[in-house]
Amino acid sequence: SKSIRPFRSSEEYLEAMKEDLAEWFNTLYDLDIQVDTFLESLETGCHLCRHANNVNRTALDFQERHPEAAARMRVPQNEVVFQAKNVVPGSFIARDNVSNFIQWCRQDLGIQDVLMFETNDLVLKKNEKNFVLCLLEVARRGSKFGMLAPMLIQMEEEIEEEMRDQMADGALGTRRESRDPQAGAYPSRARPITLCDLKNLDELVREILGCCSCPSQFPMVKVSEGKYKVGDSNTLIFVRVLRSHVMVRVGGGWDTLEHYLDKHDPCRCAAL
Structure with missing residues (x-):
């Protein structure tokens, strides 16, 4: 097993998030994205746009199955147009793909500016942090419609459930069986990744x-x-x-x- 690696740079914590996102993308789409080349693997925008359209399909399916719950949520619907073949990194087409993904994040998901990135942040690798934070937020939104989430998002949900249990119990440290209202409503929710021991x-x-x-x-x-x-x-x-x-x-x-x-x-x- 790996030893716990000490983080010496104020930015190295991003490595942990990139590991999680890479495994998540690889699991969802049978890819082979490596942490060391995480941005390079996504800089043409193809995988990002493909994922956006997958979120759209999952969200619309959720809306059909759970109309009352969907009525209280922001449901993305606009297809992201992109070119997938022979896209050269850094080219106009790659930039256009990334720009279309960004537009979808802003307009369809309504992701706040503090979590957004710009095209050059990915293409020129100028702002790795915001790119990673944006992908995590996209994963959070997709998870609410029943998509597989990265382990970090699953742990967030586990913590939120624990906090709800504590508020209901009126005492710290008490844990009951899950009362997550989503658990029964989302029977197709995918959670194959094992949470931490x-x-x-x-x-x-x-x-x-x-x-x-x-x-x-x-x-x-x-x-x-x-x-x-x-x-x-x-x-x-x-x-x-x-x-x-x-x-x-x-x-x-x-x-x-x-x-x-x-x-x-x-x-x-x-x-x-």
């Missing part, structure tokens, strides 16, 4: 915290499986294992635990 998570967290040799370490106290209070303010965070990475649920997204500590542990902040 929390059994060894605390050991991995302690290993990362142990990298700091200060007499008084940054406080990170386990509340329950996958849930910790951190810092003097006792902020509650959810932690999960994604392959060789320990990930923290932050706001509406994710970070690696190492990068999170780099930003919040005063000792690590001073060392950067």
Whole structure:
């Protein structure tokens, strides 16, 4: 098994997300996208546009099967026109494909600007972060219609379900059988990817915290499986294992635990 790799750059947490997205694309479309060439594999826009049209088909099928639920959702419908044959990376056709995908993201999905990327961000590899965040958001939207989601999105749904259970139970740490209203409504929802095993998570967290040799370490106290209070303010965070990475649920997204500590542990902040 892989060892937990320490992240030293403020941007390396993107590697964990790219790994997840590459596996997701490969599983959905029987591709062979590698993490090291993730952007290069998608820069012609062909796979992106094909996926957009797949989301459209799945969303329309969902709308037919669950009209009441669909009425409360934004359902994409406009087909994305693109050229798939003999597309040269960086060419006008490639740029046009990517531009059409971006337009679909904005107009059909309504993805907010803070999560969007521009054509040059992918073609010229100028803004890898926003490209990755946009694909994750596209995956979130598709998941609501029953499409297979990347593991990060599945873990988000697992955490959201746990939070709903806690609010219903009125006590932290209590877990009941799933009351996710989507579980019964979406019988075709695909979840073949196995979620992380929390059994060894605390050991991995302690290993990362142990990298700091200060007499008084940054406080990170386990509340329950996958849930910790951190810092003097006792902020509650959810932690999960994604392959060789320990990930923290932050706001509406994710970070690696190492990068999170780099930003919040005063000792690590001073060392950067």
